[in-house]
Amino acid sequence: MRICASLELVGAGKSFYTKLLILRNRLIGIEQYVIDPDREYGALCESVNGILLKLGPSSDTYINVFDIRQESIEEESGYLANKISKLIGFFNLIFGNLDEEEKAILEEKLIELYYKKGITFDDNTLYKKEENKVILKPIFKDTYDMPILEEFYELLGQEERTKKFQIKLIPFVKGSLKFFNHYTNIELTSPLIVADVYELGEENLKYGMYLFIELFWDKIKKDRKQRKAIYLDEIWRLIGVTSNKDVASFIYKIFKTIRKYGGSSVAITQDISDLFSLDNGAYGKSILNNSEMKTFFSLEEENIKVLEQYTNLSDKEKVEIKSLKRGECLMFIGGEHILTKIEAADFEEKIIQGRQQSE
Secondary structure, eight states, X not given: OOOOSEEXXXXXXXXXXXXXXXXXXXXXXXXXXXXXXXXXXXXXXXXXXXXXXXXXXXXXXXXXXXXXXXXXXXXTBOHHHHXXXXXXXXXXXXXXXXXXXXXXXXXXXXXXXXXXXXXXXXXXXXXXXXXXXXXXXXXXXXXXXXXXXXXXXXXXXXXXXXXXXHHHTHXXXXXXXXXXXXXXXXXXXXXXXXXXXXXXXXXXXXXXXXXXXXXXXXXXXXXXXXXXXEEEETTHHHHSTTSOHHHHHHHHHHHHHGXXXXXXXXXXXXXXXXXXXXXXXXXHHHHXXXXXXXXXXOOOHHHHHHHHHHSOOOHHHHHHHHSOOTTEEEEEETTEEEEEEOOOOHHHHHHHHHHHTTO
16 A cells, blocks of 8 residues: 555544554555554554553653754754754643743743753764763764753743743643653654553643654654654644644644655544634645645534635535445545545454454
8 A cells, every 4th residue: 555645534434544554554564653642553553563652640651852863853954953943832832822032031041951961053062972982983962961851940940030931840840740851761663653642631632742743753754765654643732723833833844844754644633623723724724735645534514614615625525525434435636536435354354443342
């Protein structure tokens, strides 16, 4: 099966179809990374020998939000500049609706934080220097050379103008979300990795989703020759009204540029209207327009009205998409609109459905 450059999935039947994609792509050797906010893909992951990562109060999986990875470099900026832009988006999720002055203050503090670790806008500062040792090849700094959240928390508490930010970080450093305050302790060594963020709860899912997406994005960029795919379930959490423009821009960038890294991105949502709830739908529309293939399962009238604002649905298709049975869908592939029935082989259905019954 050929993976398209990007894909939209909405409506009833999306879970089975997504699992079928993951299973088939696993069989042909495509590396896959799955963001799983609803604990839907863990059983499938284990049945095909993938790695299941969990982030939450009961897990022992940690990701340091301040990690700068060697593969994280972007063409248009250096390591630290690129990382700061992503951190502004992440902390905007926590602090909420930052204005330009507040963003500038946070950037100043982030620069100071990394400077204390010997990391500046000079990319050479990301490489270790060991005295009295001959190093044949430069060694890139790892998570233990980076700051952690508690150090940022303490830095923010040193000035009156940033104490309001420090207060909002208390749960992440000393409270129920303190598992964010750790060095990274995972390695991505499997061709299928599922990131389970279910334990974070409804209000905090977006933080875990963002951390894993950034981690997976760096992994995707590492080898352009290796085919890979990333699945972003319930993507509206990061491009909808509960998110912000900095984060949404990062997600859109993945969809826009992943092809040049040999990858595909799959956006999944249950409710179409959620995709278009931020900035008058600008980011949802951009991702929709950058999707080579769009797959729609049965939709309610309200979602059909939203969809027709952003696609060229005919009157006939509006009737068809409302009356689709489970497993039937309407696919947009380029300029073609194709009514399709999703079918799995017996062994595929056994793997998928057999596990679903126990979920």
